[in-house]
Amino acid sequence: MMRSVELFVGAGGLGIGVSQAGFRPAAVMDWDRWACDTLRENKERCLDPIAHWPIHEGDVRQFDFGTVDGSVDLVTGGPPCQPFSMGGRHRAFLDGRDMFPQAIRAVRELRPRAFIFENVKGLTRSSFANYLEYIRLQLTYPDLVGKRDEEWLAHLARLEDHHTKGTEKRLRYRVVMRVLNSANYGVPQRRERVFLVGFRADTGIEWHFPKPTHSRDALLWSQWRDEVYWDLHRVARKNRPEGGAAKARALKIAERPLDEPWLTVRDAISDLPDPEHAPGTARGFHDHRFQPGARSYAGHTGSPLDEPAKTLKAGVHGVPGGENMLRRTDGSVRYFTIRESARLQTFPDDMVFHGSWTETMRQLGNAVPCQLARIVASGVRDKLSAA
The missing domain is CATH 3.40.50.150 (Vaccinia Virus protein VP39)
Incomplete structure (x- = not known):
């Protein structure tokens, strides 16, 4: 070796x-x-x-x-x-x-x-x-x-x-x-x-x-042309976002891309229980605890559920709010848990992290x-x- x-x-x-x-x-x-x-x-x-x-x-x-x-x-x-x-x-x-x-x-x-x-x-x-x-x-x-x-x-x-x-x-x-x-x-x-x-x-x-190996156009095709993305995640039509500019761009793609679709936040964390609304079921996962205090403001609106996450940040004095938040389809936001952040950084699921939430997110944001x-x-x- x-x-x-x-x-x-x-x-x-x-x-x-x-x-x-x-x-x-x-x-x-x-x-x-x-x-x-x-x-x-x-x-x-x-x-x-x-x-x-x-x-x-x-x-x-x-x-x-x-x-x-x-x-x-x-x-x-x-x-x-x-x-x-x-x-x-x-x-x-x-x-x-x-x-x-x-x-x-x-x-x-x-x-x-x-x-x-x-x-x-x-x-x-x-x-x-x-x-x-x-x-x-x-x-x-x-x-x-x-x-x-x-x-x-x-x-x-x-x-x-x-x-x-x-x-x-x-x-x-x-x-x-x-x-x-x-x-x-x-x-x-x-x-x-x-x-x-x-x-x-x-x-x-x-x-x-x-x-x-992956592309945005392939994701857009999967979401707004053949709609395989929503079917895989069992998202009913009434619960899907409107699409807007993303759907308009998808309609301009002439042929199905050969690349794999970009992976989204939903792809990464959909099998994890909601730490805010179902905290009891979340206890079975390492470092998957709800962190309160997230809020959305101009320039810090979180990562949409059905896109790849924005770049996780380490921060100079703690964790920047907007970059490390999930934005749900209804517009509500919450911080990513440590386990979700580890998923977004493709760390093994059985890896555990030392330190406070802020300290651990610093480790993940630098990785x-x-x-x-x-x-x-x-x-x-x-x-x-x-x-």
Whole structure:
């Protein structure tokens, strides 16, 4: 089995997907106590694949990668995204929370055959264009390190000089980058994230991101043309939404799409009991408890039941109201439970989470959907296996 190292593991979304793709971690690490408690409890409960993870709680800046025995095929991680998040303060390289330097150090010291790093779409903002190129070139030439007291722009210039020389003498990776929408890969959530994937140049591997398998047009067709969606969920015609613009768009689709339909919130949670109106029956499910206080206001109207969820958010000071709410067909709203949020992030149903509702939602809001991680990592594994 191929070996991996996972940085900034958090609640384990990326790590679970990577393990499901066939990698066995030699080390997984995070500094957050609650996230590590979540992983440790699931490890003690022998939840696959976390049961096999060597978990290290602590600051990655203090981790000695020399303690990882043997070769490593893959390094993965989602370096803390707050400097780049659309909801953050956009400080980028001035923000001490930027952990990309540690991701690059891991690649430099472990020399894996490949890496997968994920971050928020905000990293691709035009205001961060130069810093994103800086990250890409550092990952391309990880052993061309910055000098003491060297400004990052000066280091960028040296990297550009080296890159244009075309030399093959240094450790080098071929890096590709793309923004992926999780909904296009069977995740019941519209969650756009940027992925940076690199293969060590001496592997000679050619690779591209996996082709999307699901689409909005296929969902619209299923709802408003052949109406299979409503029949599958046994929704009577009188209880279906009017459709409006979505139905109008569906009528313009010339042929049945070949993709699978986007998955919706209803697809993800319809088999769970209502935690607000039937709390007694909800007790049989881990972390499925009603959280009061949800309210709808301009810009924060919740996720419609019959669409993929909006992007779950972690929040800077607690959970943002609108992004983590369900909006029913009658217009009423409530917060998603932890279990429902885990479903939207495609975590295993038997996984439990540590911390308060707000803390756990932070873990979930920072996570990579396991399903998307598995698909990307499987594509990488297939190429490494064939090399």
